[in-house]
Amino acid sequence: MGRWVPGARGRLQHAAMELYADRGFEQTTVAEIAARAGLTERTFFRHFADKREVLFAGQDELTELVLAALAAAPAELSALDAATTAFTASAELFGERPDGPRARQSIIDAHPELQERELIKLARLGSAIAEGLERRGVTTAAASLAAQGAVAVFRTAFERWVTADDGRSLDVCLREALAELKKVASA
Amino acid sequence: MGRWVPGARGRLQHAAMELYADRGFEQTTVAEIAARAGLTERTFFRHFADKREVLFAGQDELTELVLAALAAAPAELSALDAATTAFTASAELFGERPDGPRARQSIIDAHPELQERELIKLARLGSAIAEGLERRGVTTAAASLAAQGAVAVFRTAFERWVTADDGRSLDVCLREALAELKKVASA
DNA sequence: CCACTGATGTCAGCTACTGACATGAGGGTA
DNA sequence: TACCCTCATGTCAGTAGCTGACATCAGTGG
Numbered sequence: 001m002g003r004w005v006p007g008a009r010g011r012l013q014h015a016a017m018e019l020y021a022d023r024g025f026e027q028t029t030v031a032e033i034a035a036r037a038g039l040t041e042r043t044f045f046r047h048f049a050d051k052r053e054v055l056f057a058g059q060d061e062l063t064e065l066v067l068a069a070l071a072a073a074p075a076e077l078s079a080l081d082a083a084t085t086a087f088t089a090s091a092e093l094f095g096e097r098p099d100g101p102r103a104r105q106s107i108i109d110a111h112p113e114l115q116e117r118e119l120i121k122l123a124r125l126g127s128a129i130a131e132g133l134e135r136r137g138v139t140t141a142a143a144s145l146a147a148q149g150a151v152a153v154f155r156t157a158f159e160r161w162v163t164a165d166d167g168r169s170l171d172v173c174l175r176e177a178l179a180e181l182k183k184v185a186s187a
Numbered sequence: 188m189g190r191w192v193p194g195a196r197g198r199l200q201h202a203a204m205e206l207y208a209d210r211g212f213e214q215t216t217v218a219e220i221a222a223r224a225g226l227t228e229r230t231f232f233r234h235f236a237d238k239r240e241v242l243f244a245g246q247d248e249l250t251e252l253v254l255a256a257l258a259a260a261p262a263e264l265s266a267l268d269a270a271t272t273a274f275t276a277s278a279e280l281f282g283e284r285p286d287g288p289r290a291r292q293s294i295i296d297a298h299p300e301l302q303e304r305e306l307i308k309l310a311r312l313g314s315a316i317a318e319g320l321e322r323r324g325v326t327t328a329a330a331s332l333a334a335q336g337a338v339a340v341f342r343t344a345f346e347r348w349v350t351a352d353d354g355r356s357l358d359v360c361l362r363e364a365l366a367e368l369k370k371v372a373s374a
Numbered sequence: 375c376c377a378c379t380g381a382t383g384t385c386a387g388c389t390a391c392t393g394a395c396a397t398g399a400g401g402g403t404a
Numbered sequence: 405t406a407c408c409c410t411c412a413t414g415t416c417a418g419t420a421g422c423t424g425a426c427a428t429c430a431g432t433g434g
Contacts (some may be wrong), residue, residue, distance in 0.1 A: 003430040004381065029420065043382060045422060073205040078374040111308065120299065141343065145364070145370045149341035152332055177332070184333045185372030187265040190399040191412065216389065230413060232391065 010036035016054040025111040052117045070132040083150035126151045153177040198224035202240040239304045257319040270337030294357040313338045340364040
């Protein structure tokens, strides 16, 4: 057996989720999270840049998935269609049932500091998508607007998927939201 | 003459802008800002909730201006058109020349922590606009998407206005960006 | 047998932020 | 004039997020 129990990072994430959900983000200290994970505060900050980041560890994978899907999208799709469709690939990350994402999202929704972090992650994702669109030949301005539109569609779809009781897939929600955005923009 | 030099709040804002611009946001301590303004650290936190908020003091006025303009917009305008046009009223806040806003924006652009704050302010502005649209009879989903679209248009237009050398007005930039979004969404 | 690596622990320190209490000029009132 | 009340600011002590420097020691490879 090794010197340390393996999976420190995962234990920290798990402990943080539980404590943030139980007593709230501000009422939880990093020392408490570390203790619950059987580690020290210093180790927490070696795995995560700050107290919020522990909830956003999967974000980079999301970006990679979406970018790969975007690069693989048929060339004849419009910028907005391509970007939105690329989000379909994110289902691979979230899984079939929205239960897990729902728990995490309810923590974020309850704490403005966490919303700030989520927003900048989404903004960066949007910038990455815009770059991906430019690589497809879309002009800079159009790419930026299409990317922001796609992110708005994703947010809407994700919220609906997480909230809804019916078993609609994220994919279906994305298509619905995309259609609504197009309708809104052409009215 | 009073016990204190008046204008404490303004002095704090001014000192913070200068120091953030000079040595960067993280390298500036609140104690230094307060000292430059002839006050104490404690007083800084009585005027501003945290170290970032000092740069975002005018945000509430922006929201009020835009909401008022939205309420006054002709009923026959589409949701997206109404929301975008409402941003025209913000010119009253920014002034004719982009020099002031440009300085502030370059500070924000250089510091992720400040971008986070800016993003949540914009998100809240978007939510407020969505509510305003619902009051005009737009459905919840369409209102949310139109509001996010309008915010994206505003961001694009604002950046262009602040960056550009030519003397294009914010108003013109808004119209351009709106046309581009519509084009992107209908392609 | 030894040197090196790398995840973790320990410790000291800075700074953002907060609560509790003190201060004292301005202004109103008897 | 004497009194008191308000309220922006000061003072002080304390919590907690976060960092740098250094120590520890199982595993690994030579």
